[in-house]
Amino acid sequence: MRSSYLFTSESVSEGHPDKVSDQISDAIVDLFLSKDPEARIGCETLTTTQLVVLAGEIRCKGVYENGGWVDGALEEIEKTVRNTVREIGYEQDGFHWRTLSFQNHLHAQSAHIAQGVDASGNKDEGAGDQGIMFGFACDETPDLMPATLYYSHKILEQMAADRHSGAAPFLEPDTKSQVTLRFENGVPVAATAIVVSTQHAPGYDEGEKEAQLHAYVKKVVADVMPAALLSDETVYHINPTGSFEIGGPDGDAGLTGRKIIVDTYGGAAPHGGGAFSGKDPTKVDRSAAYISRYLAKNIVAAGLARRCTIQLAYAIGVSKPLSLYVDTHGTGTVGDDKIEQAIQSIEKLGGLTPRGIRTHLGLNKPIYRKTAAYGHFGRKPEGDFFSWERTDLVEDLKAALA
Known part of the structure; x- marks a missing residue:
């Protein structure tokens, strides 16, 4: 260095047009998870002058069943969108929560994707997509963020x-x-x-x-x-x-997932390229990035390193991660390979499978709207919110390395 x-x-x-889109997408995630903890959501949002458009794929009991919308669901979705814009504070001629036009183009999730993700018979639940995810922590601030x-x-x-x-x-x-x-x-x-x-x-x-x-x-x-x-x-x-x-969507169109560096580590660490907002936790773009941050933060909190980067990789439909990589950037007190082995030995992590991650961090809950502005990491854990910011793995790591 x-x-x-x-x-x-x-x-x-929160009023930046891309962040408006992120918050709307995550408000929809929360709405669906409040109805069905096993809901599948991939919701993208476009915002521009006096217009909000939703598009994506869903599966949710009590909202979308048997190929159609449950009575009242469309109205509840639109209300959620307008309330989100109102809470952000937009009451301008060019973007107003009450008078903006709204379009909903959400539709059913692909059955081919669902068969790879869902658990069945002896098959454990698989990852919702392929990809690489990174977590990072450093000792520059009390919350171990850049x-x-x-x-x-x-x-x-x-x-x-x-x-x-x-x-x-x-x-x-x-x-x-x-x-x-x-x-x-x-x-x-x-x-x-x-x-x-x-x-x-x-x-x-x-x-x-x-x-x-x-x-x-x-x-x-x-x-x-x-x-x-x-x-x-x-x-x-x-x-x-x-x-x-x-300003806001009147000044510049907004899209879900365009502020992924703001959402993570401000460029101080690698990014796997996948956005978080609008996705249920079976999507490892989100859940594996959260567990990666959790692991990195606990490693630094345990005094095992001053800086730590974690990488995980997954294949769609496959439950176990393809790889786990730890890099303490020369600041580690033990070898990086030893830390990798310690992580893999901790049973409560569930082998870092999608289901294991969701179970350990309690992710199948409506907790995501709060993440969609001012960063997904470096936030104070409180109740069900920001569970990946807890440092409750410190003693497990120390024991595994003893």
């Missing part, structure tokens, strides 16, 4: 909280942030640049109102980031294009 370097990560708010992404998320979370509470009424939903940190010997020592572009009410692009907006953003940054990282040399770019009144 280089001893001195700059690194940057970005985040986008610092650049962690602070990018926290800036936007605070701004969104202030917008919803009325503390910052000049803010509109669509916002982006970017944090550049200088690292010395792998440790973040200074913020060299902060970028925040936020949609705003009319008039906040000049004069005293513009100065008020800039001062507000700098205060949020100061509240969120450690004081030791900020200095007079930190460069701020706040709404560098000037005006930002037109």
